[in-house]
Amino acid sequence: MENVFDYEDVQLIPAKCMVNSRAECDTSVKLGKHSFKLPVVPANMQTVIDVHIAETLAEQGYFYIMHRFDPESRLGFVMDMKDKGLIASISVGVKKEEYRFIELLSSEQSAPDYITIDIAHGHSNAVIDMIQHIKTHLPETFVIAGNVGTPEAVRELERAGADATKVGIGPGKVCITKIKTGFGTGGWQLAALRWCAKAANKPIIADGGIRTHGDIAKSIRFGATMVMIGSLFAGHEESPGHTIEKNGQLYKEYFGSASEFQKGVKKNVEGKKMVVEHKGSLKETLIEMEQDLQSAISYAGGTGIEAIRHVDYVLVKNSIFNGDKL
Numbered sequence: 001m002e003n004v005f006d007y008e009d010v011q012l013i014p015a016k017c018m019v020n021s022r023a024e025c026d027t028s029v030k031l032g033k034h035s036f037k038l039p040v041v042p043a044n045m046q047t048v049i050d051v052h053i054a055e056t057l058a059e060q061g062y063f064y065i066m067h068r069f070d071p072e073s074r075l076g077f078v079m080d081m082k083d084k085g086l087i088a089s090i091s092v093g094v095k096k097e098e099y100r101f102i103e104l105l106s107s108e109q110s111a112p113d114y115i116t117i118d119i120a121h122g123h124s125n126a127v128i129d130m131i132q133h134i135k136t137h138l139p140e141t142f143v144i145a146g147n148v149g150t151p152e153a154v155r156e157l158e159r160a161g162a163d164a165t166k167v168g169i170g171p172g173k174v175c176i177t178k179i180k181t182g183f184g185t186g187g188w189q190l191a192a193l194r195w196c197a198k199a200a201n202k203p204i205i206a207d208g209g210i211r212t213h214g215d216i217a218k219s220i221r222f223g224a225t226m227v228m229i230g231s232l233f234a235g236h237e238e239s240p241g242h243t244i245e246k247n248g249q250l251y252k253e254y255f256g257s258a259s260e261f262q263k264g265v266k267k268n269v270e271g272k273k274m275v276v277e278h279k280g281s282l283k284e285t286l287i288e289m290e291q292d293l294q295s296a297i298s299y300a301g302g303t304g305i306e307a308i309r310h311v312d313y314v315l316v317k318n319s320i321f322n323g324d325k326l
C-alpha cells in the first residue's frame with residue numbers, strides 16, 4: 001500500500017473563493033431518499049445518543065442512528081418516530097434474535113427508513129446474510145453495513161445489497177482493538193478511507209478518529225459521504241453518559257460498545273471507558289460544525305460539499321498542530 005497517512009498528516013489546499021460570505025455555502029448532503037443538514041452522524045453508542053437526542057436531531061433535519069443496546073425498545077421507537085412523521089433510523093446486530101426482529105418490523109409494517117448493521121468485523125458472512133435478510137423483508141429500508149476497512153469488504157457488502165458501508169476498524173477514541181488484536185485502521189484511517197472509497201460504488205460513512213471539525217472536511221475529500229463521530233459528541237449536557245466532577249471540572253463518561261462496562265462481562269473486550277470534557281449544548285456544537293464546514297467549502301472554492309471532494313492536498317507528517325492545542 002502506498003501513501004499511508006492519517007488526519008493530522010494532511011492539509012487541504014485552498015482554491016479561489018466563489019462566495020461573498022461563508023453563509024452562502026450549503027453543508028447539506030443526501031443519503032438515500034433524504035437530505036440532511038450536515039454530513040455528520042453521532043455514533044450509535046449508548047453514551048452518545050438516546051431517544052431524546054434522536055428525536056431532536058430528526059426534528060431539526062440532522063441524520064441520526066439509534067444504538068442497539070436497548071433491543072426491546074426498538075419496535076416502539078420506530079413506531080413513535082413514524083407516528084411523528086420523523087425519520088426512523090436504528091441499529092441491529094447479527095445474532096439469531098435480530099433475524100426475528102427484522103421479521104417483526106415487517107409484520108408490524110414498521111419498516112425503518114435506515115437500518116445500520118453494527119458489528120466489529122463487518123467483512124463476514126454474518127453481515128452478508130443479515131443484509132440479504134433485511135432486503136428480503138424490508139426492501140424499502142436503506143441498509144448501512146459495517147464496519148470494514150478494505151476495498152474487498154466494501155465491494156462484497158455492496159454486492160450483497162448494502163446501500164452504504166461504514167469504514168473504520170479501530171480508530172475510535174475508546175477503541176482498544178488495535179492494541180488487543182494488532183488489527184485495524186487505527187493510525188491510518190484517512191488512508192484506509194481513501195483506499196475503500198476508490199472501490200466503492202455507493203456512499204461510505206467514515207467512522208472513528210475524528211478529533212477536530214477540520215477532519216470532517218478531510219474525510220469528505222478522501223471519499224466519505226457522511227462522517228460518524230463519537231467522542232466529540234459525548235461531552236454535551238444532553239449526552240446520555242453520567243456527568244462527573246473532578247477537582248471542580250465537569251466531565252462526561254464515554255465508553256466503548258465493546259467495553260467490559262457495556263458488555264457486563266470480561267469477554268472479548270475491545271473497548272474502554274473514559275471521561276471527556278463537558279462542553280455545553282449539542283445545538284452549539286452542531287452550529288459550530290456547520291459554520292466550520294461552510295468555511296471549508298469556501299476554502300475549497302465552491303458553494304456546496306461537492307467542492308471539497310476535488311481540492312488538492314499535501315502530506316505534512318504529524319506537523320499540522322505545531323505543538324498547538326485547540
Ligand SMILES: NC(=O)C1=CN([C@@H]2O[C@H](COP(=O)(O)OP(=O)(O)OC[C@H]3O[C@@H](n4cnc5c(N)ncnc54)[C@H](OP(=O)(O)O)[C@@H]3O)[C@@H](O)[C@H]2O)C=CC1
Pocket residue numbers: 093094095118119120121126147168169170171172175177208256257258268270
Ligand atoms: N469500529 C470498531 O473498530 C469496533 C466497534 N465495536 C463495536 O462494539 C459493539 C460490539 O461489537 P461486536 O462484538 O461485533 O457485536 P456482538 O457482540 O453483537 O457480536 C456480533 C456477532 O459477531 C461475532 N463476532 C464478533 N467479533 C467477531 C470476530 N472478530 N470474528 C468473528 N465473529 C465475531 C460475535 O460472536 P462472538 O462474540 O462469540 O465472537 C457475535 O456472534 C458494536 O457496536 C461494534 O460497532 C467493537 C470493536 C471494534
Ligand SMILES: Nc1nc2c(ncn2[C@@H]2O[C@H](COP(=O)(O)O)[C@@H](O)[C@H]2O)c(=O)[nH]1
Pocket residue numbers: 043044045147168169170171172173174175176177178207208209210228229230231232255256257258259270271272
Ligand atoms: N474498537 C472499538 N471501537 C468502538 C467501540 N465502541 C465504539 N467504537 C467505534 O468508535 C467510533 C467512535 O469513534 P470516535 O473516535 O469518534 O470516538 C464508533 O462509531 C465505533 O465505530 C469499542 O468498544 N471498541
